[in-house]
Amino acid sequence: MPRRRPPMTPPRRGPRPLPLHLGLALLRGMGAVLSLDPVSGMPLSPASPSWSGAWPVSRAGRQEMQRIAGALAAGGHPPEQFRAAVLRRLARQDRALIAGLAAYRRHPARRRAPSLPVLWQEGDSRLLDYGGEGPPLLVVPSLVNRAYVMDLAPGHSMLRALAEGGAAGGGSRVLLLDWGWPDEAARGFTLTDYIAGRLERALAAPALRPLGPVALLGYCMGGLLALAAALRRPERLRGLALLATPWDFHAGGGEAQARALALAALLPGLEPVLEAHGTLPVDLIQTLFAGLDPWGVAAKFRAFAAMDPASERAHLFVALEDWLNDGVPLAAPVAREALGGWYGRNETAALRWRVAGAAVDPAALALPSFVAVPGADRIVPPASAMALAARLPGPRVLPVPAGHIGMAAGGRAEAVLWRPLREWLAGL
Incomplete structure (x- = not known):
């Protein structure tokens, strides 16, 4: 009898949305080509009217192109060699991108979700017990x-490390x-519904009563x-830990404020989608x-294309990408509050x-408080999180030499965050 083939693992869909990321890579390449003089093949001068069309090339990238072009000219090389070199490099980068995407999408690693006791449930929200x-x-x-990041x-499990102790x-x-x-009911939730509703009801779950006051993270x-929630129900708590938590969405002004206002400005254009779906889709x-x-x-x-797919580093990359692409839609009222209220009007800091x-x-x-501020955070700029620390009365502030996700699940997370957080919790 012929041998039955094992069922194939379906390929991944990520990185989501794939057409966007492929389009951005194409745009970057077009920008590099547009920054070259069509006649000589050399980089255009910053004074050229066409220079602004090359915005996808970073300032450092343009300076590097100018440096290499100068070296070619000093060596007496024909200028068209520079254009040919740029095109070859773009082609290599495109091949590497496609190879990396293909390697990720076919990688055999898959998350095996543990089965955990459920102490409380409402709708699709659950209180899971890690022991x-x-x-x-x-x-x-x-x-x-x-939540499984x-x-x-x-x-690479902060939750299990905190449960086990050191x-x-x-x-x-x-x-x-x-x-x-978000189920059908939760699609109409505001932030008040989540905080004064589901979060507070989870805190009041009968299974938690024998455990005593809770630390909230x-x-x-x-x-x-x-x-x-801590401000509303301090009697149920013994401490509050805040990791990479934004507060002043316009902190520092400049680029950070411009980015926040740009996000808020998208809200009117997103309204038809919010109305149609009841959520902001993944x-x-x-x-x-x-x-x-x-x-x-x-x-x-x-x-990733250059990594050994069997290495621990490659497996961690795949696990993080799978999590990033396994997003959750945001209830429409919450999306409006976050984009318009937090990012646009900076209602938190105000x-x-x-x-x-x-x-x-x-x-x-x-309550005693702990604030962890990752120094390499692109999602929550350090100045935004430090503004929260400055407003809290006497917090323990921990600068973390990591990024937004690396602080929670990276290779150095144990040393730079989990251990000091565990020590703070033990001292409550």
Whole structure:
């Protein structure tokens, strides 16, 4: 009898949205070509009227092109050699990008989700129990990404590390609020519904009562939700930890403020989608994130093409990309509050953000607090998170030499975040 073939693993869809990232890579290449004089093949002068058309080439890239062109001219090489060299390099980069995308999409690694006890559930939101022998810690993730970034893979799980403790103990009873997918009811939720509703009801779950006061930990957007809940229900808590949590969305002015206002300006154009779907869809959220670093996705997949697919580094890359592409849509009212209120009007820093009618003011927090500020964060600029630390009364502030995701799941996360966070929790 012929041997039956094992079922094929379906290819991945990411990086999402794929046409956007391919289009950005094409745009970057076109920009490089447009920055060359069509007659001589040499880089155009910055004074040239066509120079502004080459915006996808960075300032450093244009300076490098000028330097190489000068060296070619000094060596007596024909100018058309420079154009040919640019085109060859673009072709190599395009081949590397396609190879990296193909290697990722066919990589055999897949997440094997652990089965965890569910202590409470409402709609698609669940309170998951990661165990541990210490005092309770309830972790609140963002609404726009899957919660398992903090339990990404063996050796890269902040939740399991906090539950187990270190060599000197200090573990916690770790509980994760997995928001899940917004069901039909949740599509009409505001931030008040999530905070004064689901989050507070999770805190009041009967299974938590015997455990005593809870430490609350919020990550990114989840930090703002956790902060508002802590201000409303301090009697249920023993401390508040905020990781990469934004506060002043216009901090520092300049580029950061311009980017925030640009995001808010997109809201009127997104209204037809919000009305039709009741949510801001995943691919649109991914498109907004891509605007933070338009060329970053192509660069990292070119680098992935050169990795050993069996290496730990490649497996971590795949795990992170799978998580990034496994997004969650955002309820339309929350999208309006976040884009218009937070990014546009900076209501948090202006103390005009209200939950259930009450202003959210960190200065009123009567709990010990911990603020982790990643120094290489593109999503939450350090100045935005430091503004929150400055408003809180006497927080423990930890500068973290990592990025937004690296602080939670990167190779150095144990040393730069998990260990000091665990020590702070043990000292509550």
